[in-house]
Amino acid sequence: MxxxxxxxxxxxxxxxxxxxxxxxxxxxxxxxxxxxxxxxxxxxxxxxxxxxxxxxxxxxxxxxxxxxxxxxxxxxxxxxxxxxxxxxxxxxxxxxxxxxxxxxxxxxxxxxxxxxxxxxxxxxxxxxxxxxxxxxxxxxxxxxxxxxxxxxxxxxxxxxxxxxxxxxxxIDLSLFAPSDARESLRAEWGAEAGDILVGCVATLRPVKDHDGVIRGFAQACSENPRLKLVLVGDGRCRPDLERLASELGVRSRVEFLGKRKDVPRILSALDAGLLFSKSESMSNTILEYLAAGLPVVCSDVGDAGEMVDDANGALVPSGDVRALATGLIGLADADARARMGAESRRRSREYExxxxxxxxxxxxxxxxx
CATH class of the missing domain: 3.40.50.2000 (Glycogen Phosphorylase B;)
Known part of the structure; x- marks a missing residue:
């Protein structure tokens, strides 16, 4: 030709x-x-x-x-x-x-x-x-x-x-370099010193199971009150999710950011990434968590198991809220998070x-x- x-x-x-x-x-x-x-x-x-x-x-x-x-x-x-x-x-x-x-x-x-x-x-x-x-x-x-x-x-x-x-x-790894916005964003979300910020980037729709995310987060908070949840995305489920967070007593520890175009900047302010989908093929969200050097807690659907394991986070059964809570509780140690985050960043290079x-x-x- x-x-x-x-x-x-x-x-x-x-x-x-x-x-x-x-x-x-x-x-x-x-x-x-x-x-x-x-x-x-x-x-x-x-x-x-x-x-x-x-x-x-x-x-x-x-x-x-x-x-x-x-x-x-x-x-x-x-x-x-x-x-x-x-x-x-x-x-x-x-x-x-x-x-x-x-x-x-x-x-x-x-x-x-x-x-x-x-x-x-x-x-x-x-x-x-x-x-x-x-x-x-x-x-x-x-x-x-x-x-x-x-x-x-x-x-x-x-x-x-x-x-x-x-x-x-x-993924373009250059988009996920460390950002000087980390501290200002954490202050904007009301995070205090020692808080562990876990982010979930996903449209608020049933297949992403934010209901399970909030329930698992509430269980984890009962054992580690330093956890804080940052939800990035919007959708018709938002009012119900805000109501659920209030009913479970964690509304003050959940930030609903809505739809955002500055996801790499937001990820730079987090300590871990979370996804609890009921169904995925290969998740862009998990890939972005890896590129940002974050530990990842996610459901074992699609090819998530090829990106996440015990070395860089926790892979949990879809729908198992208690397993999700256990994965979040496992993020308590800062040194362990740093090791897992470094492994995530290393794995992201396979998808450059x-x-x-x-x-x-x-x-x-x-x-x-």
Whole structure:
């Protein structure tokens, strides 16, 4: 091929490139080798971010749901765009991106159609499984970010192992250097000398099990009153979680920060990271904790066990509130936290963005060979 490889990355909507899949897609777009590839971001439904903040090549397809008859001509228009611009690869993300992107790529005759699996399908119902099965026959390759998800794809979806590539999430380690904001942030949150600040960065929705986080934290506080919990993220569960913290007598020790764009800065002020999800594939949040050099207490879901063990934190069964409390109590010793944090930072180097992008480069070029 005498020109750069053209790749269309198709996703339904990006409000902000801070959520898991959106963050990783934006990382790929920013770091993909421009000497070899020419990427284009295709958005099905525009947002303020996609219209005004994204600086790369972009196409707004404006495809609504199946409920609108206008999706047919707009789907055809997307297919025409892919064909006329001679894309070599289409890589799709999220439910509608997979569905409409795969259909458009098939209509356009794109030779390589890559599907994504970046969660373990906790949200799938019978209808969604049927739609996924329908489009799967047209997808030539798959990328997942977790070995556990690959095993699930083989066992439950009967996808051949040879067309599934595992590429872990990548991270720019330079963003997680120590910050001089540590003491000012801790003072802002009312932390006193000797307090142990544990942060949980996750959207406030049921799958992240913040209810269990607060219950486990309350149990741990009964044995170590120096613990303080910092919740980063927002969502419809927030009023219920604030009420629960009050009922359990720990509201004064829980900071609700809401949605934030300065996560690396916040992590620099913490003593440990926490995630108690019911389902994950490979968690960006855990990866950020590692990069920030934090001990990690997390539930054993997805590929968490490949990133966290006794050497850098505690891996606990999902939903086991008492085990979570025990993990938090184990953070009491400052020297132990320092050792675990150093091990976390060492492990984060395995996910450095440059290494990750080399794997994407090899995968995309291999698809066309």
């Amino acid at each position: 005498n020109r750069n490889v053209r790749i269309a990355f198709i996703i339904d909507y990006i409000e902000s490139p801070t959520a898991g899949t959106e963050k990783q897609l934006n990382t790929i777009l920013e770091n993909l080798d421009g000497r070899t590839f020419q990427p284009c971001l295709c958005i099905l439904r525009a947002s303020d971010w996609s219209r005004s903040e994204y600086k790369g090549e972009i196409y707004h397809a404006e495809i609504p749901s199946f409920r609108s008859l206008s999706f047919v001509p707009r789907l055809i228009r997307l297919a025409r765009f892919l064909k006329e611009n001679e894309f070599d690869i289409v890589h799709t993300f999220h439910r509608d991106g997979d569905l409409f992107g795969t259909m458009a790529a098939r209509l356009a005759g794109i030779p390589v159609i890559v599907g994504s699996r970046r969660d373990q399908g906790y949200w799938l119902n019978r209808k969604e499984r049927a739609l996924r099965k329908l489009i799967r026959r047209f997808q030539t390759h798959f990328i997942t970010n977790a070995h556990s998800t690959k095993r699930q794809m083989i066992a439950q979806e009967r996808i051949p192992e040879g067309i599934i590539e595992v590429i872990p999430n990548g 963005i440059g290494m990750c992008m080399e794997r994407f480069k090899a995968f995309y070029t291999g698809c066309l060979s």
